[in-house]
Amino acid sequence: MILLSISIFWLSVCVDPISADPHITVEAHVGSTALLPCSLSKDFSKTPHVRWRADNEFVFERNIDGTHVGPGYEGRVDVPEDKLRKGNCSLVLKDVRITDHTFYRSFIVEHVEATNTDKIQEINTVQLNVYSQSVSAQVGSTAVLPCDWRQLSIQTPHFEWRIGDEIVFERLGKESFQGKGYEGRVDVPEEELLKGNCSLVLKNVSVTDETLYSSYILMTDTKKSVLVQNIKLSVSEKSEDRKDDRSAPSVIIISIVCSVFICIAIFILMKYLRNLSNFRNSCNLRRCS
Template identity: 60%
Template sequence: MTLLYIYILWVAACVDSISADSHITVSARVGSTVVLPCNLRNVFTKTPRVRWHNDVGFVFERSSGGTQIDPGYEGRVDIPENELRKGNCSLVLKNVRITDDGAYRSFVVEYVDRTNTDKMQDISRVKLSVDAFQISAQVGSTVLLPCEWSDLPIQTPHVEWYIDSETVFERKGKESFQGEGYEGRVDVPEDELLKGICSLVLKNVSATDAAVYRSSMVVTHTKKSVLVQKVELSVYENPEKREEEPSGEAGINWPHLLIFILSLFMCFLFSR
């Protein structure tokens, strides 16, 4: 009975935490350190078991038995044990990468009885938004939106560039697709893609091309798309050179006028 009462109190605290911390959005720059907030709102005498997942899969776990870390986050994530004892399950994420962009969620596993039956409770949901790479281009020019995928387990490169839900360009091997309005203007060369470079070549830039572009690669063993790059493109007009037209007194060239008057005066003197 006592164990059941403790468990009910624990669930109440977790539910309270969910309502307070849900739908949090955190922004970070590539290479920075960010804290994804999570609060259990009660103090534990024993270290609970905490797992962090993102929308792709497992990220980090800490329990009294130690820690487990996904290889892609090795050396970059942690939940300090002393903080976890206080009910602070926030995840510290170092050296932020563009691939970290996405939704994260944390779980706590609490042993309910002596049979070691565990219950998983969703504690916190955090959206991590990684700032886009900034690039500007002039109207009519050609611009390169950078992208590399060489650190991903991929056999046949399959890249997609898109704006929100609109596909700009897609290539899988020799097959390619150009989105509406981008025909003849976009490409990811096949030979470059095979080298691990998925940069998008955008020709004849127009003012309407200004947007946030994302590129994803399809991972071979999971068949899931992984965000590789996010680029914000700003477009500026070609500056026009305009000659100043004289208007009223603002258009008078006073030095030239004085020289002209002086010349007339000298001619008048010598003519006498």
């Protein structure tokens, strides 16, 4: 089994973050607009110097002199100046692509005149999960998470499905590996994979299977993984289970309503009998007199 280890190297001095924002996860569909949150501790009279990076790649930078955009992000990213002066350094990422699926970090840069160097402080980290399709499945059913790698020319594909860094399924030729908790439940049939169909078959779906699944193909020449597809799996209970769950409150309500009607009927009957008794007593008194 081959696992991809990605080392993130930052050529900057990172000190205590300005804001105490925890690690944030944002989900976005391919083609949509994602907002990667970021906030500063105060407002500024002039535009602060803010920088965004994705892993070890430059994404966007705004300072008093203007903006700079990294390769591949032209026309797709911005930190609006009016919001930035108010302490909102959130990155707007348009036309989200599958390749945008990664970690993003935001920094504020201050120039130190005494040493003529830049002081760089990390603000926060955002994980952007990009999915191209959503799949729904019921508990106990079989789900097929679609995937197609025909655009890549590889004779014997080495394929993986993951949840984050956790291996769900891996296949290289006839050899395969099923991750912990997925034994006997997952497969990418070899004959389908050779046709370019890398769809994951997930049997006996459970509620805990609801998450984001990523498919990767491992390149033998570069020893690197290439992200092919991200699929969001939503799991619901069986329809009969939901019907049973809904029927229980209905039975209780019907029982309460019936009880109320019975009580009202008994009250009316008792009142009628009491009035009838009073009427008879009144008649007897008149006869006696």
